[in-house]
Amino acid sequence: MTVALSTCPDCTEAVPAAGDVRVASITVCPGCQAELEVISIDPVEYALAPDIEEDFGE
Amino acid sequence: MTLAVLTTRTRLEERLIFAALERRGIPYAQVDDRSLIHHLGDREVPRYLGVLNRIMSHTRSVYATRLFEATGHQVLNPSNVVETCGDKILTSLALTKAGIPTPRTVVAVTPDAAVEAIEQLGYPAVVKPAVGSWGRLLSKVNDRDAAETLIEHKQSLRSPIHNVYYLQEYIDKPDRDIRVIVLGDEPVAAVYRRSDHWITNTARGATTTSCPLTDDLVSLALRASAAVGGGMLAVDLLERSTGELLVTEVNHTMEFHGLAAATDVDVADLIVTHTLSTLERAA
Numbered sequence: 001m002t003v004a005l006s007t008c009p010d011c012t013e014a015v016p017a018a019g020d021v022r023v024a025s026i027t028v029c030p031g032c033q034a035e036l037e038v039i040s041i042d043p044v045e046y047a048l049a050p051d052i053e054e055d056f057g058e
Numbered sequence: 059m060t061l062a063v064l065t066t067r068t069r070l071e072e073r074l075i076f077a078a079l080e081r082r083g084i085p086y087a088q089v090d091d092r093s094l095i096h097h098l099g100d101r102e103v104p105r106y107l108g109v110l111n112r113i114m115s116h117t118r119s120v121y122a123t124r125l126f127e128a129t130g131h132q133v134l135n136p137s138n139v140v141e142t143c144g145d146k147i148l149t150s151l152a153l154t155k156a157g158i159p160t161p162r163t164v165v166a167v168t169p170d171a172a173v174e175a176i177e178q179l180g181y182p183a184v185v186k187p188a189v190g191s192w193g194r195l196l197s198k199v200n201d202r203d204a205a206e207t208l209i210e211h212k213q214s215l216r217s218p219i220h221n222v223y224y225l226q227e228y229i230d231k232p233d234r235d236i237r238v239i240v241l242g243d244e245p246v247a248a249v250y251r252r253s254d255h256w257i258t259n260t261a262r263g264a265t266t267t268s269c270p271l272t273d274d275l276v277s278l279a280l281r282a283s284a285a286v287g288g289g290m291l292a293v294d295l296l297e298r299s300t301g302e303l304l305v306t307e308v309n310h311t312m313e314f315h316g317l318a319a320a321t322d323v324d325v326a327d328l329i330v331t332h333t334l335s336t337l338e339r340a341a
Contacts, residue, residue, distance in 0.1 A: 022076070024090060025068040037067070049067075054217060055116040055144075056066070057191020058292070058309045 006044045010034045017044040060085040061333070062106040062131075064122055066092075066114035070315045074326035075112070082330065091118050096125045104130040108337040110329075111135065112311055116144035116189050119311065132340050134333050135289035135310045142286045143310035146224050147188050149286060156285035158278065159304050161296065162227040169209045172223035176205045182228040185212075189219050191309070192261035198228060229296045229304065234258055236269055236295040236303075238279040239314060239325055241332040242288070245271055245279045247323040249316060266316035278303055286310075290332055 008015050013031025017038065025038045026049050035049035061079070063086055065072050072088075079086045087106070091113045109126045111133055113119040123137040135143075142148045150163045164179055166172040176183045176199060185197040185208060199205045212220045234250040235258045248271050253264035260266060269275075279293040282305045292312030296304045314325040 020073075022068045022073060022088075024065060024088070025073070053115055055189050056114045057116065057194075058114075058311050058313045 006046055008032060008034060008036060009046055009048055015046060017041075059105075059107040060087045061337075062087050062089045062109045062126075064089050064091055064094075064109060064111045064113050064126075066090070066112070066118070069313070070318070071313055071326065072112055074318070074324075075110070075329060078324070078327040078330040081327075084330070084334070091115070091122060094122055094125070096129075098125075098128070102130070106131055108333065108340075109133040110333050111140070114311070116140075116191075120144065132337055134336060135291070136287065139287040139289045139291075140310050143291065143308045145188055146186060146307060147222070149308055150224075152285045152287075153282060153305055153308075156281060158281050158285055159302065161229050161304050161306060164225045166223040166225065167221070169213055169221065169223075172209050172225065173202070173205050175223065175225050177202065179225055179227055184226045184228050186224050186226065187220060188222050188224045193257040193259035194261075196257055198256060228256075230299055231258075231296045232299075234264075234297075235306070236275065236297070237266075237312075237317065238269075238271070238275060238293045238295065239312065239317060239323075240279050240283040240291045240293055241328055242290075242336070243280065245276050245293075246328050247271070247317055247321050247325065248275060248279075249320045251316060260313070260316040264316070266320040268321045274303060278305060282308055290329055 008029040011032035013029055015029055021038055021041055023038055027036050029036055036046040037049040039045050039047045065088055109131045119140050123133045123140050126133050127137055142152055147165055153160045164175040166175040181200055183199045187195045197208050234252040238245050238248040248269040249266040250269045251258045251264040251266055258264045282293045283291050286308045292309040294307045296306055
């Protein structure tokens with residue numbers, strides 16, 4: 001279910017957020033394909049996601 | 059007290075773990091690793107019931123685990139397991155010490171020695187970063203020209219870890235590898251990870267299907283888990299064309315989205331069960 005809508009900080013495209021969105025989750029801007037990080041949920045706000053670092057993994 | 063869940067990002071795995079905690083009414087705090095500040099020696103009393111570590115960066119994970127342990131917290135997985143599993147050289151040392159079948163592995167610490175070591179392994183050989191994941195920077199080296207070029211390129215990478223050379227024989231496996239999830243002393247599920255590419259990692263597009271937990275697979279996964287210190291682990295294995303199973307790596311902060319897509323096993327719920335029972339036993 002999509003209930004929230006905010007904009008991409010890079011291209012200003014509207015980016016929908018799922019109803020159960022959580023802080024620090026990652027989504028992709030439908031306009032510019034930038035990876036966005038959810039930085040707040042009330043209201044939903046996005047920042048450009050930090051780059052994947054070299055030692056990231058599992 | 060609340061359970062701390064250390065995170066870097068809220069991936070599917072973390073969402074599933076949070077949902078499992080919420081279903082049980084377990085109080086938890088999501089602690090973003092970017093917010094961690096520890097004043098050494100300030101706090102002697104544990105602040106959390108325990109710490110479930112889901113940090114994505116190996117370096118941050120090693121130090122965060124150590125810092126929480128220093129303040130009396132039990133961290134899952136413990137720092138010795140994180141340190142061993144996050145470094146392929148240390149993992150291979152642990153596996154070989156325990157007599158667990160793995161691909162033939164050679165380590166060199168200078169470029170010239172690395173080329174010579176690849177020659178000794180034979181072609182094709184596989185060059186992997188000692189620290190890293192998701193199939194990144196894995197190289198299949200087919201001849202000496204490629205070996206020399208690759209080693210020269212690796213010298214230009216910034217991190218000194220790229221000039222420690224972790225080299226393995228290439229295993230002519232079927233179009234798949236196997237991942238077994240081990241929680242404590244129980245392998246709970248396994249999947250095949252299939253790809254047309256020789257790198258069969260879901261982060262590189264491999265797809266997953268359920269894999270039966272045979273006696274051999276269970277035995278080897280448990281031995282591999284014990285060799286690196288035990289805990290909540292994902293043991294990755296390859297099959298030789300003869301069918302022989304080889305352990306390639308053991309992951310300490312495993313991703314299980316591929317497994318969740320292929321099996322009915324609720325790994326997140328089992329992780330919560332294992333975490334709580336481990337903390338209870340330690341209390």
